[in-house]
Amino acid sequence: MRIMAQTAMVMALDKCIGCHTCSVTCKQAWTNRAGTEYVWFNNVETRPGQGYPRRYEDQERWKGGWELNSRGRLKLKAGGRLAKLFGIFASPVQPELNDYYEPWTYDYENLINAPAGNDFPVAKPKSLITGQDMKITWSANWDDNLGGSEQTGGQDPVLEKMRRDAEEKVKLEFDSTFMFYLPRICEHCLNPSCMASCPSGAIYKREEDGIVLVDQDRCRGWRQCITGCPYKKMYFNHRSGKAEKCTFCYPRIEVGIPTVCAETCVGRLRYIGIFLYDADRVTEAASVPNEQDLYEAQLDLMMDPNDPEVIAGARAEGIPEDWLDAARRSPVYALAKEMRVALPLHPEYRTMPMVWYVPPLSPIVDVLKEQGHDGEAAENLFGAIEALRIPVEYLAELFTAGDTDLVTAVLRKLAAMRAYMRNITLGDEPDERIAADVG
Ligand code: SF4
Ligand code: SF4
Incomplete structure (x- = not known):
């Protein structure tokens, strides 16, 4: 038995209002740099929806090989715009720029300096990648308007006619729609497939707190981690040529303050805590044959922080007393293991994800x-x-x-x-x- 400490997060989804404060404060802290314009270490997805990058849950997509392009011709799966832009023509299979979204700014000059006239000046969107005017066709949360909800709002004359002609029908359609928000960060998995897929050994899981990081000096930009992460929470910085990811705000955690996303969350829905687990049993737990047994296998790894034997084992591994104290007071342990109201996202990916959700x-x-x-x-x-x-x-x-x-x-x-x-x-x-x- 080898007892280790893991930092983790629980998010209570009933409280998320989709305000994106977490995304914006994270971006200001971590990805407000050239090369990471399209990158959101923290994103908040509309559900139901395609997610960010879109269709990342379609795991068949990342298996490599060939697919049909828009003209019905075969092409290598990684031959898209992001790939060409960054000089990638073949493997690895990764999302294209349009799967994330093409980042843009606005032509504010025109908005501010246009001469007085009868028309209101507009600020056209301009691509941050090409510098050209662009038409926005996709971005995160595009799905907000696709769940049927647009049927109830706006000045749409067709809708108004529908309202008059079949008010009850429209009401019924609206009543059957649903929407909620799913905030996502890297899962800081117990069994991280990004780490396993890196040919340079640049990705590591910190012994002291389980946070998964990329060693920027060792990364050679192979991008296999982007293919290997089923949650698509590894990103490629096209300026530096290196992979980057959520750091669980480790410089803040090290001095005892929460992650930026948790501290600024308007809904106060993010709970950070640590728990103790048996590192020797992770592979065995991740390999249980039945996918529906993975939840129990994951919970089973979490050890009782009040058990004297566990405490003794943790001390023998050098886990400091203040961490043991934090493990006893951990909201993650309480919500996931004791109350059993927090669930892992897509446990069937078998990476033992460490962000838990109260549905x-x-x-x-x-x-x-x-x-x-x-x-x-x-x-x-x-x-x-x-x-x-x-x-x-x-x-x-x-x-x-x-x-x-x-x-x-x-x-x-x-x-x-x-x-x-x-x-x-x-x-x-x-x-x-x-x-x-x-x-
Ligand atoms: Fe690695 Fe992806 Fe797991 Fe994060 S979510 S630790 S990037 S496999
Ligand atoms: Fe949801 Fe909190 Fe992020 Fe707002 S700040 S979107 S409430 S997780």
């Missing part, structure tokens, strides 16, 4: 209100799960390799906690049946 619950309340129920009252609690607006199957695809029972168990627990605490807040007796039912 979103709020749509239940909306639906129940429409039905004339009080969605947060204890007696409606378990019926509420049946009235979910976000399909359990969708959440299961993201967080449990398709295990809907597991997602349902987490949602029931969240609903129970909400009802239980609500009673206390209102000065009522908490309903003990709730605690008994969800355990």
